[in-house]
Amino acid sequence: xxxxxxxxxxxxxxxxxxxxxxxxxxxxxxxxxxxxxxxxxxxxxxxxxxxxxxxxxxxxxxxxxxxxxxxxxxxxxxxxxxxxxxxxxxxxxxxxxxxxxxxxxxxxxxxxxxxxxxxxxxxxxxxxxxxxxxxxxxxxxxxxxxxxxxxxxxxxxxxxxxxxxxxxxxxxxxxxxxxxxxxxxxxxxxxxxxxxxxxxxxxxxxxxxxxxxxxx
Numbered sequence: 001x002x003x004x005x006x007x008x009x010x011x012x013x014x015x016x017x018x019x020x021x022x023x024x025x026x027x028x029x030x031x032x033x034x035x036x037x038x039x040x041x042x043x044x045x046x047x048x049x050x051x052x053x054x055x056x057x058x059x060x061x062x063x064x065x066x067x068x069x070x071x072x073x074x075x076x077x078x079x080x081x082x083x084x085x086x087x088x089x090x091x092x093x094x095x096x097x098x099x100x101x102x103x104x105x106x107x108x109x110x111x112x113x114x115x116x117x118x119x120x121x122x123x124x125x126x127x128x129x130x131x132x133x134x135x136x137x138x139x140x141x142x143x144x145x146x147x148x149x150x151x152x153x154x155x156x157x158x159x160x161x162x163x164x165x166x167x168x169x170x171x172x173x174x175x176x177x178x179x180x181x182x183x184x185x186x187x188x189x190x191x192x193x194x195x196x197x198x199x200x201x202x203x204x205x206x207x208x209x210x211x212x213x214x215x216x
Contacts, residue, residue: 020085025076025100030068030115032093033105035081041093043086044122045106046147047072047115048139049154053163055143061163062142068114071138075108076100097124113138116146157190157197165201169211177214178206184216 023036030047033040047068048054054064083098098105109115110125110132116139117129133140145153153159160166168179168189178200179186191197200206203213 020083020096022080022082025079025081025098027069027073027077029065030072030109033072033076033081033098035083035096035098038083038096039093040083040096040098041089041091042106042109043095043097044118044124045110045115046118047109048144048147049150052145052147052150054139054145057141057143064139064142064144068139071112071114072109075112076105081105095121111137113140115139120148157192158187160199162199162201165199167200167203167206169198169200169206169209171195171197176211178203178211179214183214185214 021035021038023034023038026034028034028039029050031042031045033042048065050065050069052065053061056062079100081098081100083094083096085094085096087095089095106115106125107128110117110128113132113135117123117125119126132138150159166181168186168191170177170179170189170191179189180203191199198209200209200211206213
C-alpha cells in the first residue's frame, strides 16, 4: 500500500521533473526561503541583504532589502513549493530551484526586479534580468550596490552598523583621523573596532572625542 501511494504521488508531480522536496514557503529574505524544514538558497539569483539600503534617483535612502523581502513574502509566503536540490552552499543551505504551481520562483523574482541574476553561479535568469532592467522594474529603478559587493564591504568593516552614523574613525600612523562620505579614502577605509576604531554620527561628535578630520 505504501509503495502504491508513493507511485501515485510521483505520478501527480508536474512535468518539469521530480521534486526532491516539497513544503510550505517561509520567506527569510528575497533569495532565501524555508521550504518546510529545509533552508533554501534559491539558485542563480542574488537579492539585496535584509539590512541593505539603496538610493532613489534623488539620492534618498531606500530600504531595498526589506522591500524586496516583503515583495517575495507577499507573492510566495505560505504557499507550497516543489524544489530540486542542486548543491549545498558554504553556509549549509540547500541551493535549489523551486516552483510554486507552474511559476519558477527564481525567474519570477528576477523578472519582477526583486533580485538580480547571479551569473557567477548560473545564467538561468540572465534574460529575465535584462528584460526587467529595460522595463525599469523594481530594484532597477534605484541605485543599488550589488549584493555581493555589499556583503564584501560589510565583512571588511566598510559599512556602518547604523546607517545614520557613517563617519569613519580610523587609526593609522598619522593618529586618529575621521573620514566623511565623499572623501577620497572613505570607501577604501575599513573600521576595526577591536583596534579602537569607531563610527561617528556627526563630525562634531568625532571632534569632541579627539579625532581630527582627514585632509581629503
